[in-house]
Amino acid sequence: xxxxxxxxxxxxxxxxxxxxxxxxxxxxxxxxxxxxxxxxxxxxxxxxxxxxxxxxxxxxxxxxxxxxxxxxxxxxxxxxxxxxxxxxxxxxxxxxxxxxxxxxxxxxxxxxxxxxxxxxxxxxxxxxxxxxxxxxxxxxxxxxxxxxxxxxxxxxxxxxxxxxxxxxxxxxxxxxxxxxxxxxxxxxxxx
Amino acid sequence: xxxxxxxxxxxxxxxxxxxxxxxxxxxxxxxxxxxxxxxxxxxxxxxxxxxxxxxxxxxxxxxxxxxxxxxxxxxxxxxxxxxxxxxxxxxxxxxxxxxxxxxxxxxxxxxxxxxxxxxxxxxxxxxxxxxxxxxxxxxxxxxxxxxxxxxxxxxxxxxxxxxxxxxxxxxxxxxxxxxxxxxxxxxxxxx
Numbered sequence: 141x142x143x144x145x146x147x148x149x150x151x152x153x154x155x156x157x158x159x160x161x162x163x164x165x166x167x168x169x170x171x172x173x174x175x176x177x178x179x180x181x182x183x184x185x186x187x188x189x190x191x192x193x194x195x196x197x198x199x200x201x202x203x204x205x206x207x208x209x210x211x212x213x214x215x216x217x218x219x220x221x222x223x224x225x226x227x228x229x230x231x232x233x234x235x236x237x238x239x240x241x242x243x244x245x246x247x248x249x250x251x252x253x254x255x256x257x258x259x260x261x262x263x264x265x266x267x268x269x270x271x272x273x274x275x276x277x278x279x280x281x282x283x284x285x286x287x288x289x290x291x292x293x294x295x296x297x298x299x300x301x302x303x304x305x306x307x308x309x310x311x312x313x314x315x316x317x318x319x320x321x322x323x324x325x326x327x328x329x330x331x
Numbered sequence: 332x333x334x335x336x337x338x339x340x341x342x343x344x345x346x347x348x349x350x351x352x353x354x355x356x357x358x359x360x361x362x363x364x365x366x367x368x369x370x371x372x373x374x375x376x377x378x379x380x381x382x383x384x385x386x387x388x389x390x391x392x393x394x395x396x397x398x399x400x401x402x403x404x405x406x407x408x409x410x411x412x413x414x415x416x417x418x419x420x421x422x423x424x425x426x427x428x429x430x431x432x433x434x435x436x437x438x439x440x441x442x443x444x445x446x447x448x449x450x451x452x453x454x455x456x457x458x459x460x461x462x463x464x465x466x467x468x469x470x471x472x473x474x475x476x477x478x479x480x481x482x483x484x485x486x487x488x489x490x491x492x493x494x495x496x497x498x499x500x501x502x503x504x505x506x507x508x509x510x511x512x513x514x515x516x517x518x519x520x521x522x
């Protein structure tokens with residue numbers, strides 16, 4: 141049977157995003173989110189640990205997938221790994237998710253504490269990539285610079301993808317970003 | 332005449348670092364810092380806006396200098412600019428400053444709020460570099476990835492430089508990091 145009403149988790153998420161947008165993240169309570177979704181607070185807490193989790197759920201799954209992309213990459217050059225990582229990320233950031241990601245970004249950009257959480261996440265991802273490179277036998281310093289390059293490519297790609305008027309998909313943008321990186325570095329190689 | 336006693340600013344900084352190390356940053360008050368330095372709180376506030384400023388003073392000067400290194404770099408390839416930026420940074424991070432930088436890093440690593448300030452600083456530096464590249468005619472996406480690469484090289488170099496047993500200077504480490512980046516990317520170019 142088709143379900144005409146989105147499930148509780150989705151309804152709560154939509155209600156939360158609406159309220160975060162309207163009033164700001166700090167000014168929104170779980171009680172208000174539940175009320176807007178016409179559900180109970182108890183139901184909210186069955187799906188999310190707190191209101192921040194509405195924005196950050198799934199993060200670990202993404203990070204694990206990206207770490208796996210590095211662990212299984214056939215080549216270990218940073219740009220080749222960036223290609224693998226961005227291709228894996230594209231399976232998360234599809235067109236269905238995009239409207240949510242855009243609204244989520246708007247909420248985060250408006251809140252210094254949430255921005256900090258995003259930055260901390262990127263710092264952890266960088267550490268995870270550096271560890272992944274070391275596990276594959278890349279020496280420390282090279283592992284660190286390669287990890288930084290890849291996270292930077294991811295951030296730029298993601299930033300383009302959530303930009304208001306962007307229509308290209310994550311995969312296409314990721315290829316463009318790695319292409320730019322390659323071209324920028326080729327300019328150096330020619331010196 | 333030689334001054335046998337370090338000046339007030341230095342004494343306050345040394346006292347603050349001692350206390351941050353001993354008790355933790357959050358558990359240290361300006362009153363305690365002044366007392367340890369055998370100076371008044373009023374003198375403290377003549378030199379620093381608050382206790383955080385003891386750790387972050389000079390940041391803007393550094394950022395301005397690094398932005399200037401990009402603005403005046405003879406070549407715009409990201410690795411060539413990284414060389415220029417790290418050479419400029421080396422004029423700040425000399426052997427005289429190193430013991431302070433190491434202790435400062437230990438204090439920051441022990442405190443999530445200070446780590447956040449460091450991360451925010453790096454995010455702003457990345458934005459400043461991206462703007463610098465754009466001002467020199469580099470298109471948006473390339474500017475963003477180049478900026479990310481350079482900040483990453485800076486972070487790795489700085490991390491090595493403040494590591495407990497490292498004896499190589501900032502300049503030498505910077506060259507090694509950019510060399511690693513070049514070598515890592517050459518592995519890709521060979522694909």
